[in-house]
Amino acid sequence: xxxxxxxxxxxxxxxxxxxxxxxxxxxxxxxxxxxxxxxxxxxxxxxxxxxxxxxxxxxxxxxxxxxxxxxxxxxxxxxxxxxxxxxxxxxxxxxxxxxxxxxxxxxxxxxxxxxxxxxxxx
Numbered sequence: 819x820x821x822x823x824x825x826x827x828x829x830x831x832x833x834x835x836x837x838x839x840x841x842x843x844x845x846x847x848x849x850x851x852x853x854x855x856x857x858x859x860x861x862x863x864x865x866x867x868x869x870x871x872x873x874x875x876x877x878x879x880x881x882x883x884x885x886x887x888x889x890x891x892x893x894x895x896x897x898x899x900x901x902x903x904x905x906x907x908x909x910x911x912x913x914x915x916x917x918x919x920x921x922x923x924x925x926x927x928x929x930x931x932x933x934x935x936x937x938x939x940x
Contacts, residue, residue: 846863847863847866869934869936870934871934872933874931874933883915883933884912886913887913890910890913891910895909909938910937912936913934913936914933914934915932
């Protein structure tokens with residue numbers, strides 16, 4: 819089995835493929851590995867939407883998702899991007915609701931509303 823490249827980090831940066839959208843550059847997810855024969859391989863994953871789940875506040879309704887995403891974008895732009903050039907004020911692509919169970923102190927119980935927050939950047 820071949821050892822990973824010593825210059826893997828520099829190699830990864832040199833292989834970047836980017837797409838212009840929202841006034842910034844969207845990330846491309848790169849997965850690196852080595853085949854059983856010892857050949858280095860890389861897979862460029864385009865179109866991946868980074869996201870995370872949070873438990874929805876009490877009385878949150880699905881029709882509130884769009885307004886909540888706009889508010890998060892506004893607050894992020896106010897605090898993170900004073901220049902207005904990083905992502906053109908777009909940090910959250912969209913929010914949707916789903917029924918999930920928390921893994922925190924997991925106990926078998928009914929699913930509760932969670933928000934899937936899909937971001938522009940990982």
